Amino acid sequence: MARNIIVALDVGTSTVQTVVAERRKGEDGLQILGIGNIPSAGLRRGVIVDLEDATSAIKQSVEEARRAAAVPVRSVWLAVGGSHVSVSSSRGVVAVSRADGEISPEDVRRAIAAAETFIPKNPNREILHMIPRDFRVDHEAGIKDPVGMHGVRLEADVLVIECSSSFLKNLLKCVEGAGLQVEDYIFSPLATAEAVLDKRQKELGVMLLDIGGGTASFMVFEEGAPVHAGVVPIGGNLITNDVAIGFRTRVDVAERVKISCGSCLPHEAPKRDTIHLAEFLEGEGASSAREETCSRRELAEIIEARLRDIFELLQKELKKIDRVELLPAGVVIVGGSSLLPGLVEMAKRELKLPVELGRPHEFLEQLNEDMAPSLASVLGTLKWAGQRSFVAGYGWVGRTSPRLGSKAWAKWLKSLLP
């Protein structure tokens, strides 16, 4: 009997992560069979700058996971992120089609599709998702699920997530160049949210924040639906560069120093606590740097300064939607840089909101707990792939949904609307 194998791939600036999983008959959830987690190449701020290097990194990551899983891998579900992603709003209005005025799933689909006509055409932009935030039936606003209601005019307020078409073409080329087919793709924070947020948090109001190597991406949920999202071009790699410049050392040394001794809380780092850079040098140069030292406090000050830039930009994003200090479920942080000690305390102080680290709950028993926050995006992509219906739960229109027949569309929409 053919096994139901699902593979998720997240091509990040720092790491390329692959998870191979299986849906077993009669079992709930997905069984992880293998993980590939290798350093990335050919990307800058989430954007591919070298096709050959990126293809080779994808090949290695998938191979690592495939070998551990001991199953063939032919196709993957992809997370899409990067500083080229943009977010905007649009509105679509349609007349309700049935004579008795009852709104059908098809009317909802038409209203969302109508919103697409107001998006300025740009040959280098591709729509990733059209996510309805809210509907208005005649003069009644704030409606989450209009299906079955009566009215004459249906208006959809839609969150539009677009990315660069060239980026997407390059990414698909790399994945295909690695000998894999692409099943579908999803904006990474949308998938990540699926793995780490619960319904209650999304209802109350929450920000999912993924601080990776080249970018920090976020998505804000309220009343169960995404209301805002974005990608900030600052991540852990810039922190490493700052450390390298500050301590006049190589980037690879700075990275090891950051990971072993870094923190975001300078006041908690003793001033006299010194780090000997030679301990972090490998091979040539180790002897010449024998005397070089830096203080833990200085290191924490450098890290804190760059993170403050990220939180300032996020505060501006919250201001755009009038939610500064106003998200009751706070901020949930994931991504490799979320492992920096003291990040939660710092984020609480800077954003004046409750903050916690995100954990991909469903997969925790199958994972090394320490790794969990950095695998959130690929695991979210896996969950999305394994359970397409969740997408509908958010009412978003993905790449595949417009291709559904009207019956399938109705089922999809019903199951998904909050």
Ligand SMILES: Nc1ncnc2c1ncn2[C@@H]1O[C@H](COP(=O)(O)OP(=O)(O)OP(=O)(O)O)[C@@H](O)[C@H]1O
């Ligand atoms: N233990 C750790 N402490 C501090 N930082 C860490 C730790 N482990 C990883 N990082 C940092 O996390 C970053 C990589 O995170 P991640 O793998 O989530 O990035 P990515 O997904 O490849 O990048 P992006 O999403 O921005 O394209 C690197 O900058 C790395 O230095």
Ligand SMILES: [Mg+2]
């Ligand atoms: Mg990432």
